[in-house]
Amino acid sequence: MSFLKNSLGISHEIVEKIVKEGDIVVDATAGNGHDTLFLAKLVGDSGHVYSFDIQDAALEATYSRLCAHNLQHRVTLIKDGHQEMDKYVPRGVKAVMFNLGYLPGGDHSICTKPDTTIEAIKKSLELLITNGIVMIVIYYGGDSGFEEKDAVMSFLKNLDYKKYSVLMHDFINQINCPPIAVCIEKLR
């Protein structure tokens, strides 16, 4: 058992530190529902999770996972692009999670895309409270994801340092494009 966690583990460790009972949070990419369930456990009955996906299969899997833990009442599932999140989510969000790439086990041609992803990150930053975070895990490699990774990283590097702190976690000696975990904190 190694000491260092992988990018997904790092993202959970960071989110666990900041999200408390009663918080409003967003899972921008429901996928199989793992992060939605993780967030639903953290916010308690007094908090709430808004969870987005454009695929029925993803929302169904997420709903089943929540029901298995009897936590579906803590979550609003939304079938729409995450770039539309400001239509559904009130301001005052503590944390937004993104897993960029395709639905694991799903169709690789249906995946997050640079333009809508960046639009969704912008909307997320608007919705955050001060010292709230956007946590992004970027999966790339194989047949997809390079264009999105480059576009997102370029966008993040150019965020105003007076308003946002952007911390990248990168495993720099690996050979197979390990996912990158990036945490953006809103400073004011």
Added chain:
Amino acid sequence: MSFLKNSLGISHEIVEKIVKEGDIVVDATAGNGHDTLFLAKLVGDSGHVYSFDIQDAALEATYSRLCAHNLQHRVTLIKDGHQEMDKYVPRGVKAVMFNLGYLPGGDHSICTKPDTTIEAIKKSLELLITNGIVMIVIYYGGDSGFEEKDAVMSFLKNLDYKKYSVLMHDFINQINCPPIAVCIEKLR
């Protein structure tokens, strides 16, 4: 008070998680003694810290700091280059800390140098136990440090991924060369 810590804070957070009472650890760059004191507190009376510097002023400052906390008995101060650490430190080390750059408030012409730094990192990796770590904070910018940073990063990127995991923490949207924190874990 922001949520994300700076590189020094990240390095302490990681080291605090892994170093326990009874551990053998190394401060490869004593400097003003802050990290040596930090480590001395963590290892308890049953552990030990080996602390290196080539400057008398650094070792004196470190000794004073330890005495102020009555912890000098937990530390061996060594006036020699950290690239010689294998002459003083037994194998079985849990963690080695490096702050690369010059002594804060000291002479900028006396600073860590790429060749000896990389030699010292290699020696550190040899001395580590499995799942032990080397934690490096790289200060650069202004009049110095770029050459060392590039050389060290290039060395770290080429470490065998089967033997070591190398996690870089980088604040990617800042303008003034914020320090980089890198954690190397020995996997076997």
